[in-house]
Amino acid sequence: MAIRTYGQNAVDWEERVDLGRLRTERLTRLQQTLAGSELGALLTFDFSNIRYLTATHIGTWAMDKLIRFAVLPRGGEPVLWDFGSAARHHQLFNPWLDGTERARAGISTLRGAFHPDAGIAEDVANKVYEVLAEHGLTGEPLGVDLIELPILAALQAKGLRVTDGQQVFLAARKIKTSDEIALLTQACSMVDAAYEELYRFLRPGVRENECVGLVSKVLYDLGSEYVEGVNAISGERCAPHPHVYSDRLLRPGDPAFFDILHSHLGYRTCYYRCFAVGSASRAQRDAYIRCREYMDQAIALVKPGATTADIVSVWPRAEEFGFPNEEAAFALQYGHGVGLSIWEKPIFSRLVSLDHPETLEEGMVFALETYWPAADGWSAARIEEEVVVTADGCEVITKFPAEELLVAGQRYYTVDGPLDHRRESQSHLNTAAGRGDLAAEEGPSS
Numbered sequence: 001m002a003i004r005t006y007g008q009n010a011v012d013w014e015e016r017v018d019l020g021r022l023r024t025e026r027l028t029r030l031q032q033t034l035a036g037s038e039l040g041a042l043l044t045f046d047f048s049n050i051r052y053l054t055a056t057h058i059g060t061w062a063m064d065k066l067i068r069f070a071v072l073p074r075g076g077e078p079v080l081w082d083f084g085s086a087a088r089h090h091q092l093f094n095p096w097l098d099g100t101e102r103a104r105a106g107i108s109t110l111r112g113a114f115h116p117d118a119g120i121a122e123d124v125a126n127k128v129y130e131v132l133a134e135h136g137l138t139g140e141p142l143g144v145d146l147i148e149l150p151i152l153a154a155l156q157a158k159g160l161r162v163t164d165g166q167q168v169f170l171a172a173r174k175i176k177t178s179d180e181i182a183l184l185t186q187a188c189s190m191v192d193a194a195y196e197e198l199y200r201f202l203r204p205g206v207r208e209n210e211c212v213g214l215v216s217k218v219l220y221d222l223g224s225e226y227v228e229g230v231n232a233i234s235g236e237r238c239a240p241h242p243h244v245y246s247d248r249l250l251r252p253g254d255p256a257f258f259d260i261l262h263s264h265l266g267y268r269t270c271y272y273r274c275f276a277v278g279s280a281s282r283a284q285r286d287a288y289i290r291c292r293e294y295m296d297q298a299i300a301l302v303k304p305g306a307t308t309a310d311i312v313s314v315w316p317r318a319e320e321f322g323f324p325n326e327e328a329a330f331a332l333q334y335g336h337g338v339g340l341s342i343w344e345k346p347i348f349s350r351l352v353s354l355d356h357p358e359t360l361e362e363g364m365v366f367a368l369e370t371y372w373p374a375a376d377g378w379s380a381a382r383i384e385e386e387v388v389v390t391a392d393g394c395e396v397i398t399k400f401p402a403e404e405l406l407v408a409g410q411r412y413y414t415v416d417g418p419l420d421h422r423r424e425s426q427s428h429l430n431t432a433a434g435r436g437d438l439a440a441e442e443g444p445s446s
Contacts, residue, residue, distance in 0.1 A: 003388055003395050005185050008223060017186075022179040023055040023096055026172075027078070033172040034074055040140020041073040041132055042165045045108065048340040049145050049169045051266050054080045054097065056090055060226040060263075066148060067108050071128055073135040081106025081127060109148055116150065125154035132160070143168055174337060174345045175363040180267065181388055184338060184365050187264035188386055188397045191271045194218040194260055195400040202277055202408035204252050208232035208245040215260055224262045228342070231259035234277070238380035239373040241332065252278040255287075255374075256408075257382040261342055268342045270367045271398050272384030278409040279421045284381070287374035288405040291381035294333065294370040302360060302387055302394040308348045309357035311335060311368070315350060321373055326351040332371040337364065338386060364389040365397075381405070 006016040030053060034042055044050050045066045051057055054070050062068070070080040079102045082090060090103035097103040106127055107120070114120045132138045142155065143165020155162050176184065194215045201214050212230040219227050232245035234256040250256060257274040274291075276284055297314040318329035326349070335348025346358040346366060369384040383402055387394040412419040 003181060003185060003390075003397065005189050006182055008186060017179050017182045019179070022177065022183075025177045025179070026052050026055070029175075029177075030072065030169070030172040031075075033168050034072060037143070037168050038141060039074070039143040039163070039165060039168060040137035041071055041135070041142050042168060043069065043071050043128055043142055043144045043147075044165070044169065045069050045147060046145045046166075046169075048266075050080070052169070052173060052340055053078050054094075056080060056082070056094060056097075056103075057266065058082065058086045066111055066146065069106070069108060069124065069128075071131050073131060073137055074140070076135050077102060079104065079131050081124075083107040109150060111148065112150070121148070121150035121154040122157075124151050125158050125160075128155065129158045129160065145169055170345045173339050175361060176339060176365050176388075177363075180339065181363070181365060183265050183267040184269075184386070184388075185397045187262065187267050187269045188271060188399070190219055190222045190224060190264060191260045191262065191269050191398070192400045193222060195258075195273050198258065199275065199406065199408050202250065202256060202275060203410055204250055204254075204277060206250045208234055208248050208250070211256075211258065212245050215258070219260075219262050224264060225266065226263040228261040228263060228268065229259070230261070231257075231272075233257050233382070236378040238382075239378055241371065241380065241382065250277050252409075253281065254278075255280075255284050255379040255381065257380075259382075259384065266340050268338055268340065269386070270336070270338055270342045270369075270384060271386060272369060272382050273400055273402055273406075274381050274383055275406050275408045276421075278407065278412070279419070280405055280407060281374075281376065281379070282422070283374040283376040284379045285405055285422065287372045287379065288381040288383075291370045291372040291383050292403065294372070295368060295383050295385060298335075298368050298370070299385065299387060299394065299396065302389060303392060304360055304362045304389060306360045307357035308335070308346050308353040308360070311348050312350045312353045315370070317350065321371070331369070333369070335366055335368045337366045339365065342367075360389050362389050362391055 047063045050070050053072055068082050070078050072078045081104050087103055087105040090097055091099045108124055109120045141161050141163045144162055145166040197218050198215055211232045215230045216227045231243055234248055234250050235254040238255050254277040256277055259272045261270055294315055298311045301310050315333040318326045323329035330351055337344030337346055365388050367384055367386045371382050373380045385396050386398045387396050407421045
C-alpha cells in the first residue's frame with residue numbers, strides 16, 4: 001500500500017484522490033458490513049455516519065442538532081432526508097442519490113425545539129417505516145446510532161424493533177480505503193504547516209488563545225473544512241492536563257503542548273506536539289524523554305496481527321504517573337482510530353484493551369498519545385503520532401519533528417555567548433524534584 005500525500009487539486013496528468021471511488025467504496029463496505037450483521041437496516045442521525053453513507057455535507061454548524069437522517073436497507077441504496085434548500089441542493093448536485101428518488105425533504109425534532117404535539121417525531125417514524133416496508137424489512141431489527149427519545153418512541157409505536165447500529169457503522173469505517181488514507185495524510189500535512197508557523201510564533205507574552213487563532217488561520221487558509229479544536233496548554237496547566245485552552249500568557253521556560261484537530265474533506269486529525277519556550281529544565285527534558293520512549297515502544301509493535309493489548313502493555317500503569325486507577329487517567333496514555341471522526345475503532349487504553357483486545361489490520365489509521373508529568377510537579381510532556389497500518393508494520397503520517405524536545409522562541413545571549421537552552425536552575429521549586437534530580441535518578445522507562 002503506497003501512502004502518498006498528493007496535491008489537493010485534481011489534475012489530468014497524475015492519479016490522485018478519486019472522490020467517485022471514495023463514495024462507492026465507502027458505501028459498498030457499509031452495505032457488506034450490514035449484510036453480515038443481524039440487522040435489517042441502519043438509521044443514522046450522526047453526521048459522520050451520514051457522510052460516510054451518502055457523501056453529503058451541509059456544514060459544521062448543524063453537527064450537534066440531529067436534524068438530518070438517512071436509512072440504509074439491507075440489499076438496498078441509502079435514502080437521505082434533509083431540510084429545505086439542502087434537500088434541493090442534493091437533488092441537483094449529488095447525482096449518486098438519484099435526484100428526488102433518494103434525496104428527500106424531511107426534518108427531525110430540532111432536539112425538542114418543535115412543539116411535541118406537532119407530530120414531527122411521528123413523521124420521521126413514518127418516513128423510515130415506508131422505506132423499510134418497500135424492502136420487506138419492517139419485521140427485522142433496525143440499527144440506530146444516535147436517537148432522540150420521542151423518535152425512538154415513535155419508531156417503537158410503529159412496531160419496529162430498534163437496536164444498536166453504531167457498531168455496524170464503526171466496523172465498516174475501521175479499515176480505510178486508499179482514498180481515505182490519502183485524505184487523512186493530506187489533513188496531517190496541513191497540521192505540519194500549522195506547527196511550523198506556531199513554532200515561529202511561540203515566545204513569552206503570547207497567550208494560549210492567540211496560538212489557537214494562529215493555527216486556525218493557517219488551516220483555513222490551506223483549505224481546512226473545519227477546525228474542530230486546538231488544545232493549547234502551557235506552564236502549570238500541563239499537569240494536570242485540562243484539555244482546553246485559556247488566556248494564559250506564556251512565560252520563559254514554560255512547557256507548552258498543543259493538540260490540533262481539524263477536518264479536510266471530512267477527515268480529521270488528532271495531532272499533539274510539545275515545546276519548551278525559550279529553554280527547558282532537566283525535569284522537562286526527562287519527562288519528554290520518557291514520553292517519547294513510550295511512544296516509540298508502542299509504534300515499534302504496530303503491525304497486522306498485533307493487538308491493542310500488545311500496545312498498551314508497554315505503557316505505564318496509572319499509578320506510576322500519579323493517578324489512582326485507569327479510569328482516572330483515561331486518555332493520557334491512549335490510542336484511537338481516526339477517520340470522519342477523531343475517536344473511532346480501535347481504542348487503545350489500559351482501561352479496556354488488556355481484557356478486550358482488538359486485532360490490528362492493514363488499512364487501519366489511528367493516533368497514539370503518550371503523556372508524562374515532570375518531577376517538578378507542574379510541567380509535563382505530551383506527544384501524539386498518527387500511523388497507518390501497512391502490510392508489514394506501519395507508517396507515521398504526522399511529520400512535524402518530535403524526536404526530541406524542541407525549544408521555541410528568542411535565542412538569548414550573555415557576555416559569554418548564547419544562553420544555554422538547558423537551564424538547570426530555572427525551576428520555581430528549589431528542591432531535588434524541582435531541579436529534576438529525582439527524574440534523573442529514575443531515568444527513562446525501559
